[in-house]
Amino acid sequence: MNRKILASGNLQIQRFFNLDTRAYEEGALSSKVKELLGLVASLVLRCDDCITYHVICCVEEAVSDAEFFEAFNVSLVVGGSITIPHVRRAVERLEECRKLNKPHLSKRT
Amino acid sequence: MNRKILASGNLQIQRFFNLDTRAYEEGALSSKVKELLGLVASLVLRCDDCITYHVICCVEEAVSDAEFFEAFNVSLVVGGSITIPHVRRAVERLEECRKLNKPHLSKRT
Amino acid sequence: MNRKILASGNLQIQRFFNLDTRAYEEGALSSKVKELLGLVASLVLRCDDCITYHVICCVEEAVSDAEFFEAFNVSLVVGGSITIPHVRRAVERLEECRKLNKPHLSKRT
Amino acid sequence: MNRKILASGNLQIQRFFNLDTRAYEEGALSSKVKELLGLVASLVLRCDDCITYHVICCVEEAVSDAEFFEAFNVSLVVGGSITIPHVRRAVERLEECRKLNKPHLSKRT
Amino acid sequence: MNRKILASGNLQIQRFFNLDTRAYEEGALSSKVKELLGLVASLVLRCDDCITYHVICCVEEAVSDAEFFEAFNVSLVVGGSITIPHVRRAVERLEECRKLNKPHLSKRT
Amino acid sequence: MNRKILASGNLQIQRFFNLDTRAYEEGALSSKVKELLGLVASLVLRCDDCITYHVICCVEEAVSDAEFFEAFNVSLVVGGSITIPHVRRAVERLEECRKLNKPHLSKRT
Numbered sequence: 001m002n003r004k005i006l007a008s009g010n011l012q013i014q015r016f017f018n019l020d021t022r023a024y025e026e027g028a029l030s031s032k033v034k035e036l037l038g039l040v041a042s043l044v045l046r047c048d049d050c051i052t053y054h055v056i057c058c059v060e061e062a063v064s065d066a067e068f069f070e071a072f073n074v075s076l077v078v079g080g081s082i083t084i085p086h087v088r089r090a091v092e093r094l095e096e097c098r099k100l101n102k103p104h105l106s107k108r109t
Numbered sequence: 110m111n112r113k114i115l116a117s118g119n120l121q122i123q124r125f126f127n128l129d130t131r132a133y134e135e136g137a138l139s140s141k142v143k144e145l146l147g148l149v150a151s152l153v154l155r156c157d158d159c160i161t162y163h164v165i166c167c168v169e170e171a172v173s174d175a176e177f178f179e180a181f182n183v184s185l186v187v188g189g190s191i192t193i194p195h196v197r198r199a200v201e202r203l204e205e206c207r208k209l210n211k212p213h214l215s216k217r218t
Numbered sequence: 219m220n221r222k223i224l225a226s227g228n229l230q231i232q233r234f235f236n237l238d239t240r241a242y243e244e245g246a247l248s249s250k251v252k253e254l255l256g257l258v259a260s261l262v263l264r265c266d267d268c269i270t271y272h273v274i275c276c277v278e279e280a281v282s283d284a285e286f287f288e289a290f291n292v293s294l295v296v297g298g299s300i301t302i303p304h305v306r307r308a309v310e311r312l313e314e315c316r317k318l319n320k321p322h323l324s325k326r327t
Numbered sequence: 328m329n330r331k332i333l334a335s336g337n338l339q340i341q342r343f344f345n346l347d348t349r350a351y352e353e354g355a356l357s358s359k360v361k362e363l364l365g366l367v368a369s370l371v372l373r374c375d376d377c378i379t380y381h382v383i384c385c386v387e388e389a390v391s392d393a394e395f396f397e398a399f400n401v402s403l404v405v406g407g408s409i410t411i412p413h414v415r416r417a418v419e420r421l422e423e424c425r426k427l428n429k430p431h432l433s434k435r436t
Numbered sequence: 437m438n439r440k441i442l443a444s445g446n447l448q449i450q451r452f453f454n455l456d457t458r459a460y461e462e463g464a465l466s467s468k469v470k471e472l473l474g475l476v477a478s479l480v481l482r483c484d485d486c487i488t489y490h491v492i493c494c495v496e497e498a499v500s501d502a503e504f505f506e507a508f509n510v511s512l513v514v515g516g517s518i519t520i521p522h523v524r525r526a527v528e529r530l531e532e533c534r535k536l537n538k539p540h541l542s543k544r545t
Numbered sequence: 546m547n548r549k550i551l552a553s554g555n556l557q558i559q560r561f562f563n564l565d566t567r568a569y570e571e572g573a574l575s576s577k578v579k580e581l582l583g584l585v586a587s588l589v590l591r592c593d594d595c596i597t598y599h600v601i602c603c604v605e606e607a608v609s610d611a612e613f614f615e616a617f618n619v620s621l622v623v624g625g626s627i628t629i630p631h632v633r634r635a636v637e638r639l640e641e642c643r644k645l646n647k648p649h650l651s652k653r654t
Contacts, residue, residue, distance in 0.1 A: 194592060200553075
């Protein structure tokens with residue numbers, strides 16, 4: 001679907017997508033920390049698609065379960081009970097990622 | 110003002126404030142990372158008082174200017190131009206903190 | 219799913235869930251009024267899972283149809299037309315609850 | 328300022344303002360409960376002007392301090408720590424109202 | 437479902453629905469511009485049902501693809517990457533409308 | 546203040562600011578329509594600084610009072626009474642712009 005958006009010929013949308021990708025690249029802050037920032041921002045803004053995306057990226061950045069749940073807790077405290085259904089779905093996504101059973105993605109507490 | 114809220118005798122509010130404080134304590138994630146999570150969450154939710162609070166905490170956790178601006182960039186990209194006035198005020202708060210000129214808080218790029 | 223979150227061993231998340239449950243207990247304000255507060259908050263923040271939860275609780279607290287629609291109206295006026303799809307789903311949930319046909323939950327106008 | 332808006336000659340805006348006023352009138356739910364609904368909705372949506380307005384209306388509806396703080400607690404739990412600065416300002420407004428020292432508005436715990 | 441809401445006998449909700457319909461009627465601003473305003477408002481507030489509704493209305497008002505994508509771009513820039521999943525779904529809805537192949541609704545770049 | 550942000554050396558933030566400026570340039574949609582889109586988006590997201598900015602730009606694009614109030618009405622209906630304080634401030638900003646009494650910006654109903 002992103003391909004269709006990018007195929008629209010709207011150059012500015014393409015540039016926005018490029019900025020979005022580059023915001024999480026290694027820099028003064030590590031990619032891991034930036035993905036956690038993206039995850040918490042997505043949780044408090046309550047966007048399930050964005051949450052799924054950042055859970056996957058965080059798993060790839062070797063975020064441990066304990067780290068995930070502390071980030072979930074910050075989201076809950078900042079965003080309130082209204083974020084609970086989204087935290088629940090984040091946990092489901094995390095479980096699915098862990099079950100893919102790639103050794104380097106396996107549970108790290 | 111928090112004292113007045115806490116003096117209200119509402120135990121659950123006191124417990125909520127306690128959870129709020131503890132969410133940023135050192136754990137699987139460092140206090141520094143957690144304060145950055147709090148800062149980005151406050152920026153995308155556009156709460157100036159919360160932003161001021163987390164800028165100060167981040168300065169105390171020795172977050173460098175380059176790290177701050179990468180966190181601001183993640184907030185801008187996730188939250189859009191609607192966050193610009195809040196990023197602007199975050200930069201003002203940061204400048205004020207840096208000017209207090211405590212050596213251990215001074216500019217770190 | 220809440221069980222999985224609670225099983226994560228993150229004590230603060232467990233405490234947050236506990237605060238969430240206790241916020242709606244009978245006190246200076248009745249449980250019925252508190253559930254209505256939770257329903258309207260969920261509607262203006264537009265969280266369907268939370269709306270479903272509070273519709274069920276309100277039905278259990280014997281909220282009448284006329285009371286429900288006045289609460290929906292406050293939500294519409296405060297939150298605007300953007301809440302209409304959520305009010306619509308709240309009405310669907312309410313109808314399902316009423317159809318369960320438990321005498322003590324039946325329609326009260 | 329509302330007068331200027333109403334003087335604009337835009338009939339639909341006038342009708343919206345009329346709906347806004349009538350949403351809190353006595354009905355199946357009491358004005359007191361409706362004002363509490365308006366207060367909590369304003370708190371979780373974090374609008375200080377709306378909070379001030381509904382605090383005043385709630386005081387006029389004889390909402391007690393204990394009732395206010397339970398409503399604040401529901402707002403905090405649903406809306407998270409991002410609502411704390413707004414709860415703080417709501418408490419300030421409430422104190423100002425109580426100090427006006429009209430006997431029928433005085434503290435009722 | 438709207439019929440059920442309207443059948444509830446709550447006059448104020450009926451009046452709100454009426455105001456909602458009339459807000460997009462031809463006036464000093466054309467219906468086309470007003471539908472674009474409704475579309476962008478729905479995108480930055482991230483309500484998929486509202487987006488679908490306004491995409492259809494915009495297609496009926498002969499909004500061209502280039503105009504749609506410029507409105508999507510404004511939404512992206514104002515609302516940030518959190519709106520991307522909603523822009524994606526708006527593009528899907530737009531494609532479905534174009535495929536209905538009514539000559540007067542066909543692609544206009 | 547924007548100068549300070551731009552002076553931070555963070556290239557991506559500079560690119561975001563550039564995208565923000567270009568989103569309102571004349572294209573398939575006129576600058577006037579795009580500024581109205583920006584105004585309504587700012588109103589429903591309730592950002593006073595953004596509202597002030599777009600009111601000024603709309604005045605420069607020769608938006609008439611009747612057009613302004615129809616855009617305010619769309620914002621009110623979509624965003625609800627929670628936007629009233631922001632509409633009020635938008636009207637104040639508009640009056641200030643009109644009083645600057647530049648003939649080409651003067652009231653056009």
